Amino acid sequence: MGFYQNIQSMLREHHNGGGKSYSRLVPNMRAAEFLTTFCMQELSAEKFISNLDLSGNLNLSENCAKDLEILSNGTKTFFDNVISTRQFGKRDIDTKLIIPVIDACGKLSPGILRGRSRFIGSFEECMAIDYYDAQALRRIRGGYFRVLLQIPIANSTTNFMWDVCLPASCTGKELHTALADGSLPLVGKYIAEVIDGFEKIPKYVTASYIVGVILLLTIAICIVAGIVDYYNTNVKKQQPKGLGYTILMNFSLYKNCKYVIALTPAKKGQISTLNCIRAVSMIWIITGHTFSISMAAFGQNREVQERVVSVLLYNFTHHILMVPVKIRTSKHPHWK
Template identity: 45%
Template sequence: MRHLVILIALSVAKGLVADDVEDLSAIFYDPQTRVFLRELSSETFLFSTLEQTALEQSEADKPHLTKECIQDLNILINGTQTAPIGMAGMREIDTKLIIPIMDSTAKIGSGILHGHFTFYGSFEQCKAINYFDQDFHRRIRGGYYRITMDLPLGNQSVEVNWDVCLPASCSRDDLRSVFSGGTKIGQYLIAVTDGHDKIPDYVFASYLIGSIMLLIILLCMVAGAIDYYQRNVASLGFKGEWYELLMCFSIYRNCCDIFSTEAANKPGQISTLNCIRTLSMLWVIIGHSFAFSLAIVDNPLDIFDLRKTYVGQIFANSYLAVDSFFFIAGVLVAFLKFKDIRRNATALSIRAWLMFYVHRIVRLSPAYYILILFYGFLFTSWLHDMPVLLGPQFAVDSCRENWWINFLYLNNFIDEANMCYLVSWYLATDFQIYIFSPLLILPFALFGTFVGIAVSVLILLISTGLNIFEVFYFFLPASDFEGGPVDPRMREKYAYSFWIYHMPYIRCQVFIVGLLVGYLLERKKTVRMGQSFNMAMWVAAFVSMGLALFGLKDWISGHQWDLFPRAMYSAFGRLFWTAGLSWIVIACHYGYGGTAEVS
């Protein structure tokens, strides 16, 4: 989620996080800017700007523009200049070209003081324009473009995005040249983009992957139909290994298994993890939804101001949900592996450890690989004809070039700045921690509890120390939340993500805590504790989690912290959160959860 929240602060106002609407009032202090915004809000501003370019000159005078673009723009300008007054003399060019273009172009609206700097036009109406010109004997179709301008804001600047409808024969380079040529827009112009700039075309791999996925879907439906018929209608007499292999693809059987809750309360299950997993998943979704809403609403600063409230901390600190998943992974790895070691004498053999990795790869990779290929070669090619894609926050990533890095689970190390499918960093980090988890498991299995705990604590301390060192060395913030103040000495924008947030040697902190909890749950079948101790631990757990969740409020609200408190929170905030989770799991598992217990 590293790019999402900061996009508001950066795309709304470069280098600015507006705490009050007065910060943005400065945009109206400059008389020239104020006049420009007033003119920009006029319905005829687009046409008057085009007239300034003197496109009626010969094509030889405009060698940098394409022939069709010059012709279509001149048709538009001439048609506007000769437009009739009133409905009586309305022409076809007026109803099918000029008026639709004028109406489809965005108008500057209210809410600038609240971050309304992206003005959308009517995309569908613009793309529906289809006017046949009798002089050139060809059709003029509508093209939807975004003009990005940089307006002065005191000592800084703010980007304004103005969506316009113009002939589709003009490329973004044509329009950039047009608007740069002595127009009022030219002095503020940054870029001109269109909805197809970032959309990759279909290639052979796209059709191949699409065909494979269709075959898999067909196989799932056929297997599901056979499975349903055999279970609920009549037996077809199918059996054997091939039938069982086919049933692995049964959509009916898999859906029944996914939505079944029968296994949740079986003896030996850690049912509390199901609740934590569900709440964490919802928290991640809410956090991402909150971040994306900042990029598309008309008043992003009103939403962004929520970060100053305690409720806003729940959105801003949704990163802690990721730590919950690392914690769950540690609990399950330890609980299942130590159970296997206790029951199976060969669980520590070389073959057993090889299967430890093979099972992980086989379980994760097929679905993950299909997702990466689908996203990189199919899904991104479907993302067209949507004006929201014109924003920088929706840049198509580099899956077509870097998919193989994801296949190796190294996308958080290799070319991390151009990562394919950004959220896949978690799976890479989790897989890398899993690879080295035997370093934590073997001391317990070979040398006993004391040595195992000592090794785990040592690695935990090393990880914590590296976290503190990197915050001081790279001048990093306290969290991956990028709406907070940034240390000007930090050299890379996303340094926290690369050096801390995505790194297995840092994120293994909570995994280790989870592993210790999993070891306890597997070793101790019952635990006795007094009511007073239980209540005190519940209070301590909630206080610990509250400190992790709300401890950043001052920094998130916009107040810069020194390096020391930033390093302390970065190094220990996740541990405070995980400490609370640990008690919840332990208490509920042994029957001391009260109303919180899942039974």
Template identity: 25%
Template sequence: MASGLKKKTELTWLSLLVIMFLSPRFIHAMTPAQLIARYKSLHQPSVKPNLNSVSSQCLQSINDTFIKSSSSQDVTRIIDATGKIGAGILVGNLVWLGSYDECLSIKTTHYCTVAATIIDPKHNQSSVLRWGVCLPKGCNEQDIASSIEFLLDIFHIKTVKVYGSTVYCAHESPYTFGSIFTIVLCGILLVLVIVGTIIEACQMRKKDQRLHIYEDANTIKPIINEDTPLVNTLSVEKENHLITELLLAFSVRKNSIAIFNTSSSAKNVLCLNGLRTISMFWVILGHTFLWPLITGNLENVVIGLEQLHFFTFQAVSNAFFCVDSFFFISGFLVSLLSLREMDKRGGKFPVITSYIHRFLRIVPTYMFVILIWTNVMPHLSSGPLWYVNQQGNACTSYWWTNLLFINNFWPTQLAKECIGWSWYLAADMQFFIISPAIIIPLHRFRRKALTIPFGLIMISVGISAALAAVYRFDASLIANTISGGHRDPTDVMYVKPYCRIQPYLVGMMLGYLIYEKNFQSSKISMIKLVLGWVLSISLGLACVYGLKNELNRFWTVVYLATSRLGWSVSLCWVVYVCQNGYGVFANTVLSWKFWIPLGRLTFTAYLLHPIVLQVFYSGYRSGLYFSTELIVYLFASMVTLSYLAAYGVSVCVEYPFANLEKIIFDRVLKINRRGS
């Protein structure tokens, strides 16, 4: 009898904790006594309570906390810290997080986040309710899930589903071997940076002293005769020892000068600096809007999604074209620089050497960011959604796919990739690997070989059109994600090289045309100039703003198949006229020297900016209310923080390892020359 009463009491408290927050009838209850009285007045379920799936430890801790506890204040604080229904449910407020810090301040409780799936069977849609609960530490994730599932069942709530894998309780992340290794590695890099900087400072001081002696020597009159030659040069620098040279590669001063140096030669295509940096800003802008949708802490998600239909917001919702800008720039530079290098080598293309150089240039920073994301990220913050978004880190299983640059093929879902945004690096490397098959014929057969990239573009358009038609994708990537079709377009088209290669090939073709003219300006008539600008601007606007109105099936397929080609052709004209001196205002803006250092930091900023976004959004203690002003302020903050982080990683990792590669290659080259 006593045992049955005890279980009934425990069921009462479990029921109250769940039902009072899932039913509006309970939101006015203030104290535990009032809540119990309110609960007793409800219709009692006919199903016999069965709490066998809940651990005895959890039941005992609930009994000790709520029934035997002498402190009613703690009980009130527990209820106060648990999330409750807020205003704005009809505009998507399904983020009821409660007070994370208040819950953790109670010694006997811990904070857990329940991700409950709410099903809408009429429209075949579902939403996720994120509910923060404050419960005794004796209850684990499975206990909470089992309790909620049982109570939803006996109260016949069929549209809400909770599974054990969707309950996340706050906990201190353990320091694994990987965490310790990454922290030690960061410490070693920091020591190398300090030592390298000190060595360079000492060398600069000695150099200044020697220059001072040299200047004094030139003021002494000849003591033999006027024909006696005076030594007018002084060997200020001598070849460094290999160890010293390797340490100097980590010097902050040396690497900072390399980053912030704005000098350029006549053969530099300066407008690419502005294009690259503005595209990176665009990436951050798009992710600033999308990230709270991913982390799930947007309180008015319906209002946020309605912004997608506004004309002025199309540049944000279609920010995906910024990646095509990167592909275009990459293809242009690979083509132009490789063709010039072949001229120096008598028509030979160093295929293996270029592959090795590319791999060594990218991998150190790339792998460092993966280490940070996998091993350090869990320790960078905390919060109601922090542990939810830390689950399922794919890098422990799939880091090797990133190292092999096949992560846009395996795993087959973008959501399961290690640092999913790195699909771009995989695609870019794949394009680079096949580029010699285009560059070598271009150098040998000249314009006739342009049929190769042109033919590949047509094949890519055909594949994209076929996939869009077969899977019936929407033109908007975000719309596809919301509709939740049976196949995700990001997995089928968005990350696949055969659908994304069009801008890269257009860039290669333009690179050849610039190379062929040897940077000599071409005369463009006023009519051609006006028509070119009209076509370029029209194509660009059509790509970005063409989805303002819903497209029919035919035009949707056309858009998905050709929009990236249209965008790259638009950029092609801009770069071409800027390089030929007809860019006027566009060239002035894009070639501004301010962009040069930022352009050098773009690669690292691209890798790091999602970490900055994740720390902010997942670590935020409450829901966010979408507004244009919020996005603007967050965008400015994220750009600033991302580039500051990029500078730090660049001077400590990217540039030092690039210096090491150059030192080693130069030494090997000298040895080979001596041997020959």
């Protein structure tokens, strides 16, 4: 029996309650991470779609069951035709349904052992699928779903997110049942949830309109206050007095922008370059956090967490530069 056949046999035994140790097969290796990597190899769009077993009682709606059957049978015949004729794309169902569905599903990418746990698909490509089956007289549209996997290993749980493109006529609960019951024999029982509704546009409620009106009103006041402030400062050259005018000027874009970008001369004993260091440090922090948020969706989490970064550059540089200033201004006899 080959190496991977051995692994598969052991995993089946574990799935059926055998519970054999993986460390004896892969010595001196993090067996838990190897198990996770091997199980993730099962998450292939063409594999699980071809393995869909709709013969049992899956409590699927009629529309969902018919669309999944068309997709599954079409995928099987698609790969059979490719193997036998070495040609593909001749059928209408291949170019308009099978190939776009497989291409839109998330693919396993490298770095699983380094913390990569999200496999994102192509939302736009999936939502653009609109295939009409003339034989079944059915129109199949693409639906974007996210499969949440929770694989227990030792005393912890490893979470994975895998995006798939399947018929929009199905719900997340229906797909949860279909995927967990035979389509993914190794990791099917670890599916915690299948999330749907990504294609739906959130409905605006009363609170949304209230917040929108407040924001638009605030922006309008800032623009009007800025125009009035600029006119009184540079044209009329006379600032009116009064509580209402003072409150209005607090919203002035012209006044506040001048205060924000204004640099006062450095006082005696101060280091003027600290202002530049402060600005660079703030830009660095804001840019770094913005980049890290976007990286969380598809990055290698462990590699990002273990990377050496400096967030407190300003504090470190500030204290280094302030040492000679402190020595110069100190009255201590040994520092004169």
